[in-house]
């Protein structure tokens with residue numbers, strides 16, 4: 001028989017001690033990868049690549065460069081274990097949720113119609129093919145696996161290496177979102193909200209505002225809503241497309257998008273930007289945090305980003321990285337406010353809808 005092992009503050013405990021210790025190992029391993037192991041592998045890789053002529057930064061790394069890196073025991077094992085962590089996390093979580101499906105299904109069902117906030121699902125939504133792919137090796141991706149929300153939550157726990165156990169990365173991000181030109185925030189929309197970590201953080205930072213999280217993936221939204229219900233946070237979730245939100249014109253003061261744009265094809269991006277411009281009030285803020293674009297990577301960074309695209313199933317990331325996102329935002333009609341590097345490979349794009 002399954003039991004709910006409860007939570008420690010915002011941290012949902014793993015469903016079993018076995019899984020908890022397995023993921024604790026992954027978290028520790030990932031901490032080591034981001035520290036000594038990663039530094040040693042990067043230094044070795046840079047030495048190995050010293051004599052390589054770098055191709056145009058938009059081109060894939062040449063085969064000879066890949067072979068040189070991957071035949072080196074230190075660099076090769078670093079890349080393999082990075083992927084192994086992803087696969088181990090997802091396989092173990094998928095097994096747990098699928099083999100106890102009834103228990104988890106009942107948990108989601110019980111929360112679906114509970115409050116304080118709303119959950120609007122649209123079983124008839126025409127989900128575009130580009131949003132159906134498997135992502136980061138997560139089985140079924142965001143829309144094709146009933147427990148995608150739970151899997152994403154527990155898998156990102158070790159990905160964030162213990163730095164987000166109480167949602168603190170999202171709280172800090174929400175606090176960094178600037179106010180609209182007119183200084184008031186009544187309505188907020190979080191597009192590509194996933195399991196709602198930024199959505200709830202925005203509500204906590206702007207408690208008087210009505211906050212909506214929007215995502216294409218019903219499993220992500222159901223888990224987001226279940227968590228908000230457990231925490232008594234009054235946020236609403238809706239299953240719609242970022243390019244067709246069906247909200248009224250000029251009805252939001254702030255729109256946020258955390259790591260959405262590198263996961264949509266470039267041909268879709270302009271329609272999302274047009275939609276955000278439509279629903280924002282003049283002077284309203286569009287806060288985006290995503291990959292950096294249009295810049296030359298160091299050779300090993302270039303290789304790792306290519307591996308992320310090919311091995312780690314990031315189908316649209318290279319299109320995004322090679323684009324000029326600042327230019328695309330300006331072309332769409334946004335004014336770019338100050339925004340800088342926020343994490344090693346992410347940056348903020350802080351946009352305002354022009355007044356008049």
Ligand SMILES: C[S@@+](CC[C@H](N)C(=O)[O-])C[C@H]1O[C@@H](n2cnc3c(N)ncnc32)[C@H](O)[C@@H]1O
Nearest residue numbers: 142192193194215216217220241242258259260
């Ligand atoms: C990398 S996840 C980020 C989720 C969340 N913002 C977070 O903080 O983790 C990207 C999310 O965007 C959603 N998504 C992708 N394309 C979308 C679209 N066109 N409209 C709405 N949601 C979309 C996916 O379902 C997924 O939940």
